[in-house]
Amino acid sequence: MADALCGPSNPLQNFQKHSGVDRTLQQDRLLSRHGSSQGFRSGPGPSAGLLDPEFEAFQAGQHPASPLQPQIEAHHPFQSRFSSPAQQSHFQQPSALPDWARDFQQLQIAPVRPGSSSFHSPAIQQHVPIQSPATSWHTDFMQNQPQPQQQQHFQQSPMFRPYTNHSWQGQNAIHPQFSSVALGKQRESLVGGVQFDAAAFEAAFDAAQQETLAPESIEDSLAMEIERDADERLEAISAKVQEELTRQLGHDQESHLSNLDMSRAVDFSPDEGAMLQQDSINTMQQDHAFQEQEQQQEPNQKGQDDEELSRTAGELLNSIKDDTSQKFRESVFLSLMRRIRDKEVRVEGENFVEVSDDQLSSPLT
Amino acid sequence: MLEFRTQGYNGYSVKYSPFFDSRIAVATSANFGLVGNGRLYVLGLTANGIVAEKWFDTQDSLLDTAWSESHENQILAASGDGSIKLFDISLDQFPIQQWSEHSKEVFSVHWNLVNKETFLSSSWDGTIKMWNPNMPTSLVTLPTHSCTYSAQFSPHSPTLLSAVSSDSHLRIFDLRTPASASNHLVMSIPIHTPPKMRMGAAPAMGLPPSEALTHDWNKYRDTVIATGGVDRIIRTFDIRASGQGPMAVLPGHEYAVRKVSWSPHLADVLLSASYDMTCRVWTDGSAMGAKAEPGNPMAFGGGREMGRMGVHTEFATGVDWCLFGAEGWCASTGWDERVLIWDVRAMMGP
Numbered sequence: 001m002a003d004a005l006c007g008p009s010n011p012l013q014n015f016q017k018h019s020g021v022d023r024t025l026q027q028d029r030l031l032s033r034h035g036s037s038q039g040f041r042s043g044p045g046p047s048a049g050l051l052d053p054e055f056e057a058f059q060a061g062q063h064p065a066s067p068l069q070p071q072i073e074a075h076h077p078f079q080s081r082f083s084s085p086a087q088q089s090h091f092q093q094p095s096a097l098p099d100w101a102r103d104f105q106q107l108q109i110a111p112v113r114p115g116s117s118s119f120h121s122p123a124i125q126q127h128v129p130i131q132s133p134a135t136s137w138h139t140d141f142m143q144n145q146p147q148p149q150q151q152q153h154f155q156q157s158p159m160f161r162p163y164t165n166h167s168w169q170g171q172n173a174i175h176p177q178f179s180s181v182a183l184g185k186q187r188e189s190l191v192g193g194v195q196f197d198a199a200a201f202e203a204a205f206d207a208a209q210q211e212t213l214a215p216e217s218i219e220d221s222l223a224m225e226i227e228r229d230a231d232e233r234l235e236a237i238s239a240k241v242q243e244e245l246t247r248q249l250g251h252d253q254e255s256h257l258s259n260l261d262m263s264r265a266v267d268f269s270p271d272e273g274a275m276l277q278q279d280s281i282n283t284m285q286q287d288h289a290f291q292e293q294e295q296q297q298e299p300n301q302k303g304q305d306d307e308e309l310s311r312t313a314g315e316l317l318n319s320i321k322d323d324t325s326q327k328f329r330e331s332v333f334l335s336l337m338r339r340i341r342d343k344e345v346r347v348e349g350e351n352f353v354e355v356s357d358d359q360l361s362s363p364l365t
Numbered sequence: 366m367l368e369f370r371t372q373g374y375n376g377y378s379v380k381y382s383p384f385f386d387s388r389i390a391v392a393t394s395a396n397f398g399l400v401g402n403g404r405l406y407v408l409g410l411t412a413n414g415i416v417a418e419k420w421f422d423t424q425d426s427l428l429d430t431a432w433s434e435s436h437e438n439q440i441l442a443a444s445g446d447g448s449i450k451l452f453d454i455s456l457d458q459f460p461i462q463q464w465s466e467h468s469k470e471v472f473s474v475h476w477n478l479v480n481k482e483t484f485l486s487s488s489w490d491g492t493i494k495m496w497n498p499n500m501p502t503s504l505v506t507l508p509t510h511s512c513t514y515s516a517q518f519s520p521h522s523p524t525l526l527s528a529v530s531s532d533s534h535l536r537i538f539d540l541r542t543p544a545s546a547s548n549h550l551v552m553s554i555p556i557h558t559p560p561k562m563r564m565g566a567a568p569a570m571g572l573p574p575s576e577a578l579t580h581d582w583n584k585y586r587d588t589v590i591a592t593g594g595v596d597r598i599i600r601t602f603d604i605r606a607s608g609q610g611p612m613a614v615l616p617g618h619e620y621a622v623r624k625v626s627w628s629p630h631l632a633d634v635l636l637s638a639s640y641d642m643t644c645r646v647w648t649d650g651s652a653m654g655a656k657a658e659p660g661n662p663m664a665f666g667g668g669r670e671m672g673r674m675g676v677h678t679e680f681a682t683g684v685d686w687c688l689f690g691a692e693g694w695c696a697s698t699g700w701d702e703r704v705l706i707w708d709v710r711a712m713m714g715p
Contacts, residue, residue, distance in 0.1 A: 331642075331679055332679060332701070333680065350402070352396060
């Protein structure tokens, strides 16, 4: 609605209107999460001016307008990025953005050199954390994360990196304060962005595996593993306990109404809300919601379900007890409700059956 | 008054065919729709009374039905298991198409009256979906985030649709608007707002929000919608003046109003079915010379009850006007396993 009134703010927006694809579901989901995470809308933000010269540089192609551009020729990308601490500090400010344009260029060109792959994965894995002491996030990350896992993560994801690369960059531009965090990832992602070749990927993967199997790292990873195992177990246990507690609470608050078949009976009552006090309606709606979550039915729950159904029927009847009209007295539905309330009738499969003393039940016609 | 017994099945909805004046469909459910199967009846009116020409049994209860506007033999059924089925009444047994996207009971289906190519469904899962019978998936999903009991296309525009839901709101969606964050929603009218105060009249009583169960577009005044629900009151709204509150307030039903339907012949007449086991015919007071019913402080807008039909012995759930022939003929169904065909004029007082 809003953008219908405000007119086109960028050409893509209009195009999207014309495409006519149903995106309501996605948008609904997006809306519930974050409104501002859309890359295009935030384009002309605070950093728009900063980006302009880079864009021009990019458009100019091989004639770099940016002062940082020569570094591409001079150094290898990784070296230029990782080795100079001075530049590291640059990243924390919006002025670090020059790199974006450059990276983008590299992505476009992506000169894949499988043989002389400048990307020796293990070395780089070691490299990254060590060479960047400025970012404390990294050291934290390294301490908390089991080494082999981290490597695998970096190794396996390059295929997807070019995409994330952009999103990280975008965030970087908008939230400079996050840049130190973002950069940690970003560096890896940049590496991945260039490194797109399957052969090189495999080589890197092998190297990582070898590294994992190296004696000292085995010791390390073992220790980590044990620690993590303990953590996980504790977590699992506490989760279990919590779950149990919630379930118990659920039972106390509103015991289960009916099995799945009867869920409609519960649901039904809102429909007849006029006959019910508002609070009982709420109760039953909650009941239903609760039931949706717990689809598994156990045989011994059956009795409880019947109990619940009879309670609902009782509430319904209670809400119309002042009505003494002949129609309501003679109503088949209401007499059925009465019998359910008095537990003369219960649900068996897809039918109501009469409950007799000797537990023999016959279908109700 | 003609009568047909849907033995063993309780009626939920009744619809006249838009193609034949002698054909009526009834969506029914066993055990009052609480457990068990459903059955879609196709009834024919013959010289020997009403006969069942066809019926389709379904695994789960049927809560609503709608005839195709483009094919005289096709009919939709909304099921309690969240599925929508399209039957061809010239074929036996099985639906020719089935859609199962809704995660809860589908409570209403409605065919587009203008372009005749799409239809709507609304569900307790809090969504309205638009479909094309030739497509395997829905075209558009419109969230309402609350149990949506009724959704309809406008009879005047192929892209305008409306819905009422348990949050006591009447929503208007316009598919011509871009699918932006508002999901085509252009209007959300709180149904429970009291009517606007007028000179010389006592201020209207405030009412708490309550679930809205049914609504219908006026067939002549293209911005007027009637709603009914758990608060027992029928209201009419003009969507051009959504902030003004209801144009007419029609109290009278003793329990929740389950279905309202505007007359296809008269701009001010509507029919309702209620859990108080009656069907009533109303004027909303917009016709020339209409006079307000004295006495009821809730009433507003000059509308009044013109007649009532109390033959049903259980909750009356469905009512529909006959499009053909003499104005005033209608069909009603209820949980008393009966379909009644009657003339509204015979029920009206002097």
